[in-house]
Each structure stands twice: as C-alpha cells, then as structure tokens.
Amino acid sequence: MSPIASLPGEFMAAIGSALQEPRVWFLLAVSLIGGIVRGYSGFGGALIVIPLAATMFGPKMAVPLFYLFDLGSATPYGYKSVPKCKWPQILPMLAGHLVMLPLGTWLLANMDPTAVRWGMETTVVLMLVLLVSGWRYTGRTNPPLSVGVGAAAGLMGAVAGISGPPIIAYWLGQKDDAATIRTNIMAYYALTSTAMDVVFLVTGLFTWQVLIYALIIWPAYALGLWGGARMFQGTTDRMFRHSAYALIALAAVLGAPVMDGFIK
Secondary structure: OOOOHHHHHHHHHHHHHHHHOOOHHHHHHHHHHHHHHHHHHHOOOHHHHHHHHHHOOOHHHHHHHHHHHHHOOHHHHHHOOOOOOOOOHHHHHHHHHHHHHHHHHHHHHOOHHHHHHHHHHHHHHHHHHHHHHHOOOOOOOOHHHHHHHHHHHHHHHHOOOHHHHHHHHHHHHHHHHHHHHHHHHHHHHHHHHHHHHHHHHOOOOOHHHHHHHHHHHHHHHHHHHHHHHHHOOOHHHHHHHHHHHHHHHHHHHOHHHHHHHOOO
8 A cells, every 4th residue: 555545544543542641531621712812802812712722732732733723613713804904904914913923932932841841821910910000002003113013913822822912911901892802803813823824834834733633623613702702792891801701810820830730
C-alpha cells in the first residue's frame, strides 16, 4: 500500500486514539462553553478555552489549536460583520496587530511557557482593574493610540492567544451601543485570526496533532457559537458590558498557573 493510500486509515486511527484521552473530552466541554461566550459577546472564546487548554497541552499547542478550529467556525461568521463595521476604528488597530504578529509567534515558540502565562495573567488583571474603576476614554478615536492598542493585542494574541483585554478596554470606553461594538469586534477578530492562522502555518505551529484535535473540537465550538448568537438577541447594553467584565475576570482566574493543580 502506498503512503498516500494509507493516510485515511492513519487519520481515523489518530482520531480514535485522541478520543480515548480524558483531556480531550474535558476540552470539548470547555470549547462548547467558549463557543457560547464568543457567539454571544463577539469575543471571549479564547479567554475561556486557551487558559484551560494550556494547562493540558501547554501554550505552544493550545494557542494554534484554538485558532485552527476557530478558523472553521467563528472566523467565517465574523466576516459577515466586515461590511457593517466602522473601518476608521478598525484599520489603525489592524495595522498595529499585524506588525506584532511575527514577534509574538517567535515568543510563543521560544519562551518559557510558565513565564508567558504569568505575563498574560498580569496584563489581564490590569485591564480588569481599569475597566471596573469606571475610567473611560471619552475623546475621539485616536489613530496613533489605536495602532498601539492593536500592537498590544497582536503581541498578546500570538504569544498566549488572548488579544481581547486591550481591545475590549479600548472599545468599551467608546459611546457606541453594544451592537456596534460587537460588530467591530467580530470583524476585527475575523481579520486578525485569519492573519494569525497564516503565520502559524508558515512557522510550522500547525502540527499533525493540532490538526487532529482541532477536527475533534470544532463541532462543539461551532454549536456553542450558534447558541451564543441566538442568546445575544434582545440583550441590553448593560448586560453586554457586564458580561465583558465577567469574562475578563474569568480569564484572570482560569489563566493563573497556580490553578493548574486543580484543573489537571
């Protein structure tokens, strides 16, 4: 039998072997919840899934894994928001994000995983304090500041898969309603996630094992997205913003390395 002919059998065997791992079933449940969160608020899937996936697989695998199954579910959904988003708000942030992706990817592949996770934990907590304090940026959109926010998000997203805190902290301070903010977030993440996937593919972080796990997890995440999007209908601005705060707080708790002993 040729190597090509044997690939389907090897592929199914790999999936069967992965389904025997308890950590895969745990990640399926987590991804369902993460999908609901992402579908409801437009963000937060990574905040739920990646910290817990990193405790099982390590950041170097958890981050590419999330972005791969996100590519087949939330990313196409996000592209529906692109025609309706506010491009003057998105473009400067997108530029900053793209510039920092290569550096963030290199750090993900080479830095100590625990050090990376503690750095992101500190950033998440600081962003949460900023939001809960009530301070808001009330001025007009500032392109240089937007580029800086996008750069921070790009670095954080590539290193630890969590680009949400600087984006949410910046956009929740604007006077737009929840639907407009959600549209901008969905469009922004669709574009940046696609760029992230290209970088991960080029740098070899999309391994065979990542592909197998992503195919297993994808249906649960996609189902959660569908349910979360339906839940968003009829929500109020206050509910939306409070949900954002709760998600960031949850990321701070679940992402802490000291929680590993309770989760594993």
